[in-house]
Amino acid sequence: MSINSTSRVDLQVIADLIPVGAKVLDVGCGDGELLSLLERDKKVDGRGVEISQRGVNECVARGLSVIQGDADTDLVFYPDKGFDFALLSQTLQATRNPRRVLEDLLRIGERAIVSFPNFGHWRMRLWLLFRGRMPVTEELPYSWYDTPNIHFCTIRDFVNLCDEIGAKVERAVAIDGSGQKIGLSMPWWAWNFFGEQAVFLLRR
Amino acid sequence: MAASRTKARRDEANEPSSEVLRFGVDQPLQLDAGVTLAPFQIAYRTYGTLNAARSNAVLICHALTGDQYVADQNPITGKPGWWDVLIGPGKIIDTNRFFVICPNAIGSCLGSSGPAATNPATGKPYGLDFPVITIRDIVRAQAMVVDALGIDKLFCVIGGSMGGMQVLQWVSSYPERVFCALPMATGTRHSAQNIAFYEAGRQAVMADPDWRAGKYLEAGVRPEKGLAVARMIAHITYLSEAALHRKFGRSLQDRPALTFSFDADFQVESYLRHQGISFVDRFDANSYLYLSRAMDYFDLAADHGGRLADAFKGTKTRFCVVSFTSDWHFPTEESRALVHALNAAGASVSFVEIATDKGHDAFLLDEPELFAAIRGFIASAARARGLEHARP
Numbered sequence: 001m002s003i004n005s006t007s008r009v010d011l012q013v014i015a016d017l018i019p020v021g022a023k024v025l026d027v028g029c030g031d032g033e034l035l036s037l038l039e040r041d042k043k044v045d046g047r048g049v050e051i052s053q054r055g056v057n058e059c060v061a062r063g064l065s066v067i068q069g070d071a072d073t074d075l076v077f078y079p080d081k082g083f084d085f086a087l088l089s090q091t092l093q094a095t096r097n098p099r100r101v102l103e104d105l106l107r108i109g110e111r112a113i114v115s116f117p118n119f120g121h122w123r124m125r126l127w128l129l130f131r132g133r134m135p136v137t138e139e140l141p142y143s144w145y146d147t148p149n150i151h152f153c154t155i156r157d158f159v160n161l162c163d164e165i166g167a168k169v170e171r172a173v174a175i176d177g178s179g180q181k182i183g184l185s186m187p188w189w190a191w192n193f194f195g196e197q198a199v200f201l202l203r204r
Numbered sequence: 205m206a207a208s209r210t211k212a213r214r215d216e217a218n219e220p221s222s223e224v225l226r227f228g229v230d231q232p233l234q235l236d237a238g239v240t241l242a243p244f245q246i247a248y249r250t251y252g253t254l255n256a257a258r259s260n261a262v263l264i265c266h267a268l269t270g271d272q273y274v275a276d277q278n279p280i281t282g283k284p285g286w287w288d289v290l291i292g293p294g295k296i297i298d299t300n301r302f303f304v305i306c307p308n309a310i311g312s313c314l315g316s317s318g319p320a321a322t323n324p325a326t327g328k329p330y331g332l333d334f335p336v337i338t339i340r341d342i343v344r345a346q347a348m349v350v351d352a353l354g355i356d357k358l359f360c361v362i363g364g365s366m367g368g369m370q371v372l373q374w375v376s377s378y379p380e381r382v383f384c385a386l387p388m389a390t391g392t393r394h395s396a397q398n399i400a401f402y403e404a405g406r407q408a409v410m411a412d413p414d415w416r417a418g419k420y421l422e423a424g425v426r427p428e429k430g431l432a433v434a435r436m437i438a439h440i441t442y443l444s445e446a447a448l449h450r451k452f453g454r455s456l457q458d459r460p461a462l463t464f465s466f467d468a469d470f471q472v473e474s475y476l477r478h479q480g481i482s483f484v485d486r487f488d489a490n491s492y493l494y495l496s497r498a499m500d501y502f503d504l505a506a507d508h509g510g511r512l513a514d515a516f517k518g519t520k521t522r523f524c525v526v527s528f529t530s531d532w533h534f535p536t537e538e539s540r541a542l543v544h545a546l547n548a549a550g551a552s553v554s555f556v557e558i559a560t561d562k563g564h565d566a567f568l569l570d571e572p573e574l575f576a577a578i579r580g581f582i583a584s585a586a587r588a589r590g591l592e593h594a595r596p
Contacts, residue, residue: 045552053557060524060554061576063584067525067543067555077544 009179010115011037013199014089017113017171018042022084025049025108027071027101028091032059039064047083049074072096075104083108089115090197093149103165106204111170115199118174120154120192139196155192162202171201209485212280213313214421217329217488218322220247220308220315221279222272225352233310233345236338236501243324246349247315248272248307251291252299254355260591261355262297263346264306265363265370268438268495269487271314274306275299280314280486289570296579301591302359307349309342309370311494316345319490320421331490332418339366339502343373347381357381359589360582364388364567365534366495369502372542375523376504376515384585386578388526389567391538392512392545393503398533401441402496405434409489418490431489432480439479444530444563448472505545512545519546522588523553524581526567526574533564554581 011034018024022044026035029048032055038044048066050056059066071088072095086109088101093116095101105112117140118124127135134144142149153161155174162169174182174195182191191198224247227233232242249272254261264274264287271278275285275292291297291304311334313320319334326333350358361382363371368390375382394402409415412430416423440448452472456462459469468474508514523546527539536557546553556577560566567574586592 047552053559056554057556057558057573057577060556061580063580063587065522065552065554067547067553068557069543069555074544077547079548079550082550 008033008090009175010089010197010199013173013175013181014087014113014115015041017199017201018044018085021045023082024085024087025078025083026087026089027075027105028088028094029055029059029064029066031055032062032064032066034087034089035059035064035066036062071101071104075101075108078104078108080107081110084111085109086112087114088112090117092116093151093153095151098151098153099161099165102161102167102202106165106167106202110203112167112202113199114158114202115197116153116158117149118155118192118195118198119152120156121177121196122193123177123196125193155195155198156188158198158200159188162200167202167204169200170203171199173199175199209280210426213486213488214320216280216315217313217318217320218315220272222247222249222308222315224248224315225349227348231348233341233348235335235341237335237341239335241310241317241335244310244317244345245315245321246307246310246317246345248305248349249274249276250306250353251275251304252302254303254353258355259357259359259589260302261350261353261358262302262304262360262362263350263358263374264291264297264304265346265361265367265374266306266309267363267365267367268499269483269492270367271312272306272308273314275304278486287568289568290575290578296575296582297362305350305353307346309366309495310345311337311342311491311498313488313491318488319418319494320488329419329421331421334490334494336497336501337494338498339369339373340377340507342498343370343377346370346374347378350381357383359591360384360386360585362386362388363390365390365564366499368534369499372504372515373502375519375521376507379516379519379521382521383589384522384524384581386524386526386581387542389528389531389534389564391534392505392515392542394500395538398441399500401437402500405437406493406496408433408437409493412489415489420489426484427489428481428484431484431487431492432477434489434492435483435487436476436480439476441533442564444532444561446530446561447563450561451475512541513548516546516549516551519549519551521551522581522585523551524577525553525555526577527555527557528563528566529557529559530561531564531566 026048035046049069086105174191226245232240308314308316323330368387371387409430412427414425415427457474505512527536543555
């Protein structure tokens with residue numbers, strides 16, 4: 001898991017986007033927190049892929065269907081449209097090729113749900129502006145030289161990538177530093193400034 | 205002692221201490237070799253009670269040199285069941301809850317038809333007149349046992365190594381009859397390296413003058429030296445370099461210095477010799493040839509036009525694939541290939557790789573991480589099968 005789990009307010013936001021009984025693949029499922037939540041509350045038919053063997057073993061011990069695998073290399077083995085939803089929660093920034101991973105998600109799932117930390121958040125900007133150093137926060141506690149998070153982006157960046165690969169944004173939710181959803185009426189720049197995390201529901 | 209063991213072994217091949225099902229000439233076993241086997245018999249053990257819904261049956265498939273005594277004493281060696289760390293009352297495969305069936309594979313020598321058993325046509329041991337069998341044949345015979353026990357759908361099929369091959373063959377041959385499957389330390393085919401190791405073992409058996417072209421039982425002798433060498437070769441592949449080093453290093457066996465001879469100077473030599481000798485005591489040489497051959501012939505993808513995923517097309521079975529980091533007999537890559545094929549087939553699959561230096565044989569040992577994974581998998585499958593309170 002690449003993100004501190006106390007900050008996982010995005011999990012409930014993701015769960016709210018998924019209908020009861022859906023078939024979901026959680027890519028980068030960590031210790032299975034989201035999958036357990038979805039199996040309990042949404043009765044989903046859930047599968048997971050996780051890169052760390054420790055995470056996988058914890059998941060399987062919890063009774064989840066999870067395999068050890070790498071989002072960058074192993075998604076090619078999944079058939080087209082095998083799932084209703086392909087989820088990527090707080091993992092995009094840790095992949096080597098986020099664009100290809102996103103394309104694979106949209107191929108594997110009828111819909112894809114992606115959540116990621118927004119590097120355009122005002123606190124990140126202030127870190128860079130005033131300290132002149134890469135931000136290290138409670139949510140993203142790693143130093144630049146040992147972080148698993150190698151591809152940070154802002155909400156605007158992500159929207160651009162979606163445009164580029166022809167993904168339609170069906171829903172987007174930004175969550176501020178206190179875990180509150182940012183009002184839908186707010187403009188994109190405000191989302192990009194106040195959103196600490198973002199959750200996107202996408203379709204090809 | 206040796207003589208009484210020999211007699212016990214001969215008796216067990218035809219009249220096992222365990223339960224046995226005898227199939228007459230009206231119920232032949234169709235073999236992949238294109239011939240039929242009839243009459244034939246399958247020895248098996250069961251533990252626990254089948255519930256009213258007949259939904260709590262767990263089939264255990266044993267490995268190359270295993271037997272049906274999975275959770276109780278082996279009548280020849282007097283040793284406890286070979287998987288009693290996993291199976292028994294209150295254990296992970298809880299026999300208070302599940303009805304456990306463990307058949308002896310055909311071709312083996314503990315009471316199922318095989319080269320050591322008496323050929324009813326001649327009244328003499330089959331020897332090489334026994335037809336060459338495959339993993340699919342072994343599974344086909346097991347299905348007849350499951351039928352005879354009145355079970356339509358097994359809750360779970362579990363096995364490691366050659367047992368894991370049988371698990372995969374079960375799901376492929378009878379997709380509707382397996383609710384969940386636990387193949388461990390196995391692969392979908394024997395690699396060239398595995399075939400090579402087993403061929404060296406078979407050649408050792410056949411090079412022993414006491415093998416007598418397979419008719420040693422009639423001659424009242426046994427190719428003990430050859431079989432012991434075969435076992436020594438195979439046993440090395442079941443361990444890991446790290447485990448051998450940890451256990452023995454270069455330590456000397458009961459001596460202060462090298463003896464400048466071909467004695468077992470090193471502990472590892474003494475250990476291997478012991479493994480070879482104690483194996484000869486409990487196993488039939490021809491059975492070793494037949495079952496190792498069955499493993500060599502196993503290639504699930506080849507049976508499906510080269511597409512492994514097609515072996516599992518449309519499967520509803522839940523899988524938990526297990527491999528071990530230091531297993532070089534069936535390395536993790538073999539399991540990973542299986543998992544990719546299962547994914548491509550849209551199967552529900554878990555895959556755990558257990559970090560251990562104990563090599564291939566780790567599946568038989570008390571590995572806490574392994575047991576946690578199996579416990580979680582079985583518990584969740586039992587819930588899905590409605591077996592939560594299924595106590596008979």
